[in-house]
Amino acid sequence: MILTPLQNKILEQKGFDLENKAELEKFLFPNWDRDLLDTKKIKDIDKSIKRIKKAIDENEKIIIYADYDCDGIPGAVILNDFFEKINYKNFSVYIPHRHNEGYGLNKNAIQKFIEAEVSLLITVDVGITNLEEIKFAEENGINVIVTDHHLPILDDKAKQILPKAFSIINTKQIGDKSEEKFLCGASTAWKLVNAFLNKYRKEFGIGEGWEKWLLDMVGIATIADLVPLKNENRLLAKYGLAVLKKTRRPGLLRILSNAKVNQKKINEDDIAFALAPRINAASRMAEPIHAFYALLQNEEAVNYANELEKYNSARKQESKDAETIIDYEKFSEEKIILIGDEKWTPGIIGLVASRVCETVKKTTFVWGVGEDENILKGSVRAGEDGYNVVEIMTSCQYLFENFGGHEMAGGFAIHKNNLGKFQEFLREYKIERKENQEIEEKKNLEFIDIEIKDVNRKLFDQIKIFAPFGMQNEKIIFKIKLKENDFVQSKRFGKNLEHLEISINGIRGIEFFVSEERENKLLAQKEFLINLEWDNFRGDIVMRFVK
Template sequence: MITPKYEWKKQDLPEKENIDEIATELGLSPLVTEILVARGQDTVAKIKRFLEPTSESFYDPYQLFDMQRAIERIQDAIVNEEHITVYGDYDVDGLTSTAIMYEALLQLGADVDYYIPDRFQDGYGPNKAVYARLLEQGTELLVTVDNGVAGLEAITYAKEQGLDVIVTDHHELPAQLPPAYAVIHPRHPKGDYPFADLSGAGVAFKMAQAMLEEIPEDFLDLAALGTIADLVSLTDENRALAKFGLVALENTLRPGLLALYELAGLNEKEITEQTVGFTLAPRLNAIGRMQHAQIGVELLTTLDEERAQELAKKAQALNAKRQEIVEKITTEALAKVAKAPGHLVDVVAGTDWHEGVLGIVASRLVEKTGRPAVVLNLANGEAKGSGRSVEAFHLFDALDGHREFLESFGGHHMACGVTVLQTNIEKLQQILDTEAKHQKLDQAKVQALAIVSSLSLSEVDLNLLDELAKLAPFGTGNELPLFEINDHQVVSAKAIGKNNDHLRLELKNGATEITALAFGVKEELPELLQAPADIQFVASLAKNEWRGQVKPQLLIKDLSLAEKHAKVVIERKVKLTQEMFLRPVTYGFFNPQLAQKLRPHLPALAQCLVFDKNLTTTDLDELVLVDLPANLTQLEFVLKRVRPKTMRVHFYTKKQEVLLPTRAEFGKVYKLMQRYQKITFPADLAALAKTCALEDDQALLILKVFFEAGFVTINKGILSFNASAKAHRLEDTPSYQSQRAKQQVVATLLKSDEETLKHWLSARS
């Protein structure tokens, strides 16, 4: 049995009242409009602003508190030829923030350089020792980017030494701000900036906008890199930065980025947020993870193509090395976790584990286990590393009250950096397990996964993909839409990838054939390949371009493979009685009108479940199938979604027989219509049926089939024979197919013996 990693939760879509009206006015599909409205874009004006940002989407930078003061100080420094140092950070947001600020100051003629802290020597953020060195080297004004608000000690020292510091940052605000000359922060307690979620690169961009007195389009590529890579909310001003910035990335002239594109095999005209998140950002991050990140800024800012190639190759090589090290440590860490089960939080430590990648390894452990993890490297009597958490466990709060056992510590809800003595590792494990119980982590539900709606495989096409693409770029606050995919047959399933750790499913529904991919499922592959038809999954939609052909494909986000334990009890009914509805179980209905009629007569603790296309995966103790489905496909869909321990089937219907007219009977009615040319409908229906020796409903079905085939027309109650109608297969008409489906339902569910029916239901549940 493979259970989902997440709780599949259907998004609460808005009422349909205004959806069609908004969709029509904007030329959008109802589905995309529903998604937008559910995400707060609930008017035509809001949707227009969201879908098509303009220059007006960028707020006045002087709305940021202290901006005027900061700009005036920088202008004084330039006029007085003071030496300015931009003090950045070693991740993508820090590197791009530094590059933006550095280039903006260069454009103004400043005497400026930059400094990126060494992850291993300096740590994160302001550093008193580094500030002292910069002072010795002649720095007269320090501008921090993507850091600084937590640098109380270092900035106090700088002030005492006569060094002005301008802080630009976006991280969590401490209780006491540092005594900087100016603090530029979108959530400054004395400020009132309209958008609080700028990245470090976004704040640097606003500074550049103020310094250059225009929207600095030359920096949009860098701002998009930092904004997308830092996983800040891609709404409001960040959406404008990302949307315009992605266009800028497609047209960038930066030699360093172009060299990275080439080495990564990217088409520069097809850069998306996925490209940034999964291809460009890891390469830039690898620089600071594996060595000093100073060359990262040089890569982004150099105009020397030869140097750009050299630096890009270095980034590429460091990323490959980083991937190799991450895989090795993750394997070792998982083995250690397996040997020490029973913890609510996993603490693992190893020798010679590269400290630059331990945050990634911790994230991998969380993905695999669903539990928070702290991963530590052992060296010189200390254990130093990183932690990653889940939504239900506040990692910072868990450790903040135990600093006496920690050599160093910092972080937030979902992540931390920590150093302890090796002798205190066991104590750290005890603290985290105890705090996890206090926070009731053991009672927490798994993280919810928002699902937009259910889709039939046949609904997935390029038109839908083009509609959804209007919502891009996707990210935090504007998540990539996920769908539960139904109504498909698994044609084939196989393991793929260099290490056979991914799954490829070939799916089919009628003429629709689509590939679905699940990545990183190596441990589950044996079970998945044994019963691929029973896989249920949630996926995003994507395009697969290969040899000039573009096809839709599914990227599986989460999946499950349930064991079959349903006990099937056959109790077919020809009429409804009160005794059928006495027990407090779940009663399932295919006919919503019947459900509405019987709902008031169900016991107080009973559940009434109406089967529709939005049915989600549900576990039940007992399910009673009250009535017959319209077709077997409808029933199979329900059996894949609802997983009862006991399934009791009544399959009530008034009609126990469903007949299809023979070809001879179709012929009789055809000849009669050909002879009389016109009949009054429905007044003459009974006479027509009697003449042709048919039941009224059989005659009605034949006339419906003839109408759909074009053999007859109807106008104001007059049914007329159409002599000019083209030949048409009657079996292809909707009414014929619907009747045949009903016939199959009766044959399979009502006429089969109990053992055959039990086997049929069990095989599909």
């Protein structure tokens, strides 16, 4: 393994020991046979697959109950494709309505399953916090297998409170011995399928490695759900992208076409900014099951893919309208942001939370109004301030109707009468910042000095080995200082001229959704922090300015 000085410097910035060749090999060149972790270390995995086998042998009615986001829906597709592959017919997929039912399991849905004589319910990306709902199901003859990656509820002594399900597959639960603790929901479901086939593959006549074709769904979810892209997650994301470049799913191909994404060159940014918003748009603007149908392996999926495009356009307009009333100046004095508006629907609050969080770098809670005007629906995103959003909500759980999520993102429902109390709680909330956390934040700010003449294909080829980029494997930041004879040009572009292009000696740099204030600040700068990307449409390198 021969690396360039630049590559070694990047590895050191990312915290790697250059003498540990095995660790470097695993990170830079993930290998399926070497790096895929043994499912046997996952708690309850054997118990779960035996229960599924029993259900198949006895033709039991099975429900796959998945979250409505870009993690749960691909996870539901994984289990759907698995059951279809083994030719099992007695199952169906249920995805709750984001606005009418909210996040997680709900008793009304479970009551329907009881009446339909369902005897096995498998969750995807939900369930770990649904104590009462799972108790209700189990008491009424429905065994529940929870597959989830969210954090369990903690009691006042920080002890996990787990649902009394038949079995729980969640690598964050106490007693789990698997090495990868940060799988997403879809990859957790994939692990269940992988374990089942490892035990029963020959009995069902499934070829070795068939489950790799499900990694397109794992790759989408792993990147979209913002789990750390290192260790096994990096393996799953990298192989997931490889399968995406070969996938034949008709609906998925239409989504890519509508989004103008080149399938053969798809990367993590295409998932984050093209695929995920369209998949999520179904639950935000219409029915989440439509996104599930769009990802299936049939021709009808194309029609649903086209519907997703319409939903996404409507979502963008509604989000744009919401952002016009946000006053960013008032956030400067707030430690943790809490905002909302009675005109905001639950379908856009996650988008607003993400946009505000990205802008002010602070943990942001956003609420809107659904069908019940007294119960506000909320979404939260973690900023660069070190807060764990589930810990925040657990600390004041008495204020919520329900809540859930993981360290970086979550959802909640709160009675409007408790909103003021929640605001006061957030203003008083404190955590002890750990020393290593502060060191990590400083490390993330490191950059590499280069000259504009160094920005070329050779430089890009040196850094692409570190992709896919994402959480805990951030894009490399370069710093360019302008020289006296450097030639700088700028122009606006986009339908409403909302984006900015700044070229330095003919090398394009772009930033999207740029205010006039931001434009003036950029043009006055004598040095820039940038990421480098490859523009597949134009076939050249492009700089992305770092805020």
